[in-house]
Amino acid sequence: MQVLIIEDEDLAALRLSRLLAELEPRMRIVETIASVEASVKYLQNEPAPDLIFMDIELADGQSFEIFEQVLVPAPVIFTTSYDAYAIKAFKVNSIDYLLKPIKQPELAASLRKYHQLNPQSEPAVRQEKAIEALIQQLRQQTQTPEYRRRFLVRHLSQWLPVDVSEIAYFHSEERVTLFRTCKGQKFSLDYPLDELEILLDPAQFFRISRQFIVSVNAVQQIHPHANHKLKLILDPAPAEDVLVSRERTAAFKTWMGK
Numbered sequence: 001m002q003v004l005i006i007e008d009e010d011l012a013a014l015r016l017s018r019l020l021a022e023l024e025p026r027m028r029i030v031e032t033i034a035s036v037e038a039s040v041k042y043l044q045n046e047p048a049p050d051l052i053f054m055d056i057e058l059a060d061g062q063s064f065e066i067f068e069q070v071l072v073p074a075p076v077i078f079t080t081s082y083d084a085y086a087i088k089a090f091k092v093n094s095i096d097y098l099l100k101p102i103k104q105p106e107l108a109a110s111l112r113k114y115h116q117l118n119p120q121s122e123p124a125v126r127q128e129k130a131i132e133a134l135i136q137q138l139r140q141q142t143q144t145p146e147y148r149r150r151f152l153v154r155h156l157s158q159w160l161p162v163d164v165s166e167i168a169y170f171h172s173e174e175r176v177t178l179f180r181t182c183k184g185q186k187f188s189l190d191y192p193l194d195e196l197e198i199l200l201d202p203a204q205f206f207r208i209s210r211q212f213i214v215s216v217n218a219v220q221q222i223h224p225h226a227n228h229k230l231k232l233i234l235d236p237a238p239a240e241d242v243l244v245s246r247e248r249t250a251a252f253k254t255w256m257g258k
Contacts, residue, residue, distance in 0.1 A: 001027045004042070004049040006066075007079065008034040008059040008247055012100060016053060016079070019107050034247055036061045040069045048073035051114055053098075056080040057197075059247040075117075077110050081194040100194075147201040151179075153187040162187065164204070168218035169234060169242075170196055172211050182217065184236040206255045208232070208244040219256065 003020065007013040013032050020027055030049055033039045036058050043066070052074050054063045066072065078097040096110045150163045162181065170179045170193060177189045177196070191199070197207045207213045214234060221233035230244040230252065244252045 001051065002030050002047075002049040003027055004030055004052045004074070005032045006034075006039050006052065006054040006058070006063060007032060008055060008057075012055070012079070012102075016102055016107075019102060019104050023104065023108055023111060035059045036063065036065050036069075039063070039066050043070045043072060050074060052076045054078050060251050075114060077114070081198075148199045151189060153189060155187065160187075164200065168215050168236060169238070170205075170213040171238065180236055180238070182236070202255075206248075206252060208242070208248055208252060210245075212242055214242070216256070222256070 001024065005013055005016060007016065017029055017032070020029065031042060031046070033042055037060055039054075039058075052072070054066075054076050056063050056078055057080070063078075079100055079102060080097060081100045096113055098106055098110060148164055150161050151167075152159050152161050154160075166181045166183070168180050168182045170177060170189070172178075172193055177191055177193060178186055179189055180186050189196075193207065193210070193213055196213055197205075200213065203216075205213050205215055214232065218234045218236075219232055220235050223231040223233070225231040225243055228246045228249060230249055232242045232244065234242055
């Protein structure tokens, strides 16, 4: 059984590979790909896998863009950080999903579903319609989003509303999410960065790494860095260097208006 993994987070890909090896030792992972562009190129030029595990949010876009550019010749199990209430809409026919972090029982259930459905016996038109339905569901999620306008945070003995427009950046620090306002105030927040990435307007905020989500207004300077990364000078300045990860550099330049 040949499996293709489309995932831009190295740790998530390694975890999935390990779980698959434990559940089905004869399964072979033919490739791990991190972007929409590379996925399209692979599917255009390489033999079709039997099954694809596909993250929804990739380094250069959302994975449903792959379906718009190339025929996807295999069933897909999506992996995502979306909350369970939102992901229910993505369950279409033989296409399944796994919520990150992936757990072995859920992965085993998805594999059983794959084997039971035996997609090769299904008419191709049914698979195509399922993919079309999925794309429409995903578009509805992204075309009319309700982004957060403010957060209520604890300040001394009271609660304080902070408009999102006043926030310069969010960052994680020892599993705690913090944000700095444009005036330099620091507050903690009960949201992980993965969830904030969905709640925030992507025209205003960009996830540059696992540790930082930055506002376009906070970026003062951009400098080349080692290993094809970028170093950002932000205002207000954080205590540590702020780097755009290599995988997100191209998308960041596009976001900044290059």
